[in-house]
């Protein structure tokens with residue numbers, strides 16, 4: 001199994017050291033582990049949204065994080081787990097320049113691009129769930145998908161993470177959303193990014209893998225490569241529902257996944273993970 005999306009204690013809302021994740025991966029059969037903590041957020045955003053300090057590691061810790069993952073890689077070499085140096089970035093326009101500068105400092109293997117903010121609202125934070133009432137859900141989904149497509153086109157990320165995160169609290173519009181899936185799939189294909197089959201949705205109110213089955217079928221139709229991530233926030237969730245992720249990929253017509261090393265994609269047959 002592979003797992004290209006996990007978070008450590010450094011992001012202040014997850015637990016476990018990089019070494020603990022590697023040991024957990026070894027014991028549950030994850031052979032390739034991407035450690036992908038959140039890239040530090042820029043001071044301007046933290047000034048505007050003080051609660052965002054709990055969404056990512058502080059700016060001064062990025063170097064220590066890279067070193068910690070490097071040491072975990074040494075441990076992985078001894079116990080049969082390949083460790084990839086990853087990072088998850090908030091790919092919203094305001095953060096592009098900041099993210100691009102930080103990404104250039106270290107030899108990342110894989111960069112996940114995510115949208116967690118609509119303007120100043122961290123729409124996936126359970127404490128801010130009341131703000132869904134301020135939105136017409138059709139408008140919210142259109143806005144979210146627009147931001148997600150911009151993130152894919154930004155050139156910063158290799159993989160779009162949890163591509164339909166907007167459904168986390170089961171906030172589906174009443175109307176059909178197939179046109180959003182189709183347009184997003186074509187846009188991701190054009191942008192040359194992959195999509196992640198993220199099993200965290202199964203542990204959230206929506207109770208469904210990101211992306212939804214109909215969306216994943218569109219992504220496969222458009223030729224967007226896929227990878228797998230648990231989005232674990234504790235070592236016990238490494239590789240969570242990995243077999244369900246593979247099943248979702250098969251159901252959508254995929255026969256392979258991609259793994260990134262030094263930001264170069266390598267295809268691996270589904271039967272080999």
Ligand SMILES: [Zn+2]
Nearest residue numbers: 088114161162
């Ligand atoms: Zn995320």
Ligand SMILES: [Zn+2]
Nearest residue numbers: 005007088231
């Ligand atoms: Zn994440």
